[in-house]
Amino acid sequence: MSDPKWHKLGAVADLKKQPLQALDIGSVHIALSYADGKFGAIGGTCLHDGGPLGEGTLDNACVVCPWHGWTFDRLTGESPAEAPAAVARFNLKEENGDLYVGLEPATPDKAPVTAAHPLAREIKREPGQVRVVGLSTTAMNHERPRFSTSDYLLETALTHAREKLGAETKLIKLNDLSFRACEGYYSRGADTCTWPCTITQQDASDQMKEVYEALVFWGDVILVGTPIRWGAPSSLYFRMAERMNCIQNQITIANRVLIRNKVASFIITGGQDNIQGVAGLMMVFFGELGFQFPQFPFIAHSRGWTAEDMDVNVAHVRESAELRDGACALVGRCAAMATALISADQPVTSTERGGRKAHPI
Ligand code: FES
Structure with a gap:
C-alpha cells in the first residue's frame, strides 16, 4: 500500500454503517456511499452551486444534493436529470479489511449545460x-x-x-x-x-x-x-x-x-x-x-x-x-x-x- 495515490479510508466494517458520508482528504471532497453491498465514491461538491453531496441523501441509486435537490448516480457520478453533467468518480479497493480510495479521479467532473434559473x-x-x-x-x-x-x-x-x-x-x-x-x-x-x-x-x-x-x-x-x-x-x-x-x-x-x-x-x-x-x-x-x-x-x-x-x-x-x-x-x-x-x-x-x-x- 505504498502507492501515494491510494488513501486509506478506514475499516470496511465501520464504513458500511453509514449509507452516505462526506469525506474531505486535503483538497479532495468525496461523497462515499454504501448500499446493496457496494461502495461508491463520487465528487463531494455539487456541480450546481457547490452543495455538499456527502451531506445529502440516497434515493435509490442516486445521491441527492441537500441544497437544491440535484441528483448524481452514486457509482458513476452522472446526473440523470442534468446529463451530460457528472461529478468525478473515484476508484475504490478493499485490502485486509480496509477500504482505500484513489485520489486521482477515474472520471472527471463534467460541467452542466443547464440554463440558469x-x-x-x-x-x-x-x-x-x-x-x-x-x-x-x-x-x-x-x-x-x-x-x-x-x-x-x-x-x-x-x-x-x-x-x-x-x-x-x-x-x-x-x-x-x-x-x-x-x-x-x-x-x-x-x-x-x-x-x-x-x-x-x-x-x-x-x-x-x-x-x-x-x-x-x-x-x-x-x-x-x-x-x-x-x-x-x-x-x-x-x-x-x-x-x-x-x-x-x-x-x-x-x-x-x-x-x-x-x-x-x-x-x-x-x-x-x-x-x-x-x-x-x-x-x-x-x-x-x-x-x-x-x-x-x-x-x-x-x-x-x-x-x-x-x-x-x-x-x-x-x-x-x-x-x-x-x-x-x-x-x-x-x-x-x-x-x-x-x-x-x-x-x-x-x-x-x-x-x-x-x-x-
Ligand atoms: S448546490 Fe446542489 S443542487 Fe444546488
Whole structure:
C-alpha cells in the first residue's frame, strides 16, 4: 500500500454503517456511499452551486444534493436529470479489511449545460410607467370570501394609481398562491440560503416565485396590506417574509443588494390595536431588504382593544372617505418617490453592513 495515490479510508466494517458520508482528504471532497453491498465514491461538491453531496441523501441509486435537490448516480457520478453533467468518480479497493480510495479521479467532473434559473437573471428595470404592486396578506375562505378592510383600501390605492397616476398595477393575493414555508437552509450554512431561494430552485410548482418577480424585478412601489392578528401582521405575511430571507441573505453573504430603487408602504387594519407595532415590524423588515419609505409610510384603522364588534369595524372602513383619501395619498407619495429614484438611477447595489461581520466571499 505504498502507492501515494491510494488513501486509506478506514475499516470496511465501520464504513458500511453509514449509507452516505462526506469525506474531505486535503483538497479532495468525496461523497462515499454504501448500499446493496457496494461502495461508491463520487465528487463531494455539487456541480450546481457547490452543495455538499456527502451531506445529502440516497434515493435509490442516486445521491441527492441537500441544497437544491440535484441528483448524481452514486457509482458513476452522472446526473440523470442534468446529463451530460457528472461529478468525478473515484476508484475504490478493499485490502485486509480496509477500504482505500484513489485520489486521482477515474472520471472527471463534467460541467452542466443547464440554463440558469430565470430569477438568477441580471436585475434591471425595464422601461415604462411607474409600476405598483399591491400585496394582499389577508387569509380567507376561497369559496366564501368575506369583505376585507385591508384589501378594500389596497384596491382603492391600486385603482387610484392606475386611473389617476397613470401607473401600471398588479395585485398579488398571497391567499391565492401555494408556497412552502421557509425551511431554514441558512441554519445549515449561510451559503445554503441561496438566491434564487433554495425551495424555488427545487420545486417548480412553488408560487413564491411570483412574489420574487414582482418585488425584485417588476415593481417600483410595493404596497402591503395586512390585517392585525394578535397584535402582529397576518400569518400569511410572515410565511412570505420568511421566504424573503434569501433576498436579505444576499447582502450578508455576497454584499449584493437585490432591491434597487424601490419604495414600500403599508395598509394596516384591525379590530384591535397595535398599529404602530405592526408598522414597526414591517418597516424594519422591508428596510433590511433595501426598500425605501416615503414620508408617512403607512395608513391604518383600528377601533381599539374594546371594539369586539367587527361588523361595525367593517362598516367604518367602508364608509370612511378619509381612509380612501389616505390610501390614494399614500400611493401618490410612493409613486412620486419611486419616480424620483428611477430618474436619479443611483441604486445601492452593495453595502458594508455596518457593525455586522461580512460572510467571507
Ligand atoms: S448546490 Fe446542489 S443542487 Fe444546488
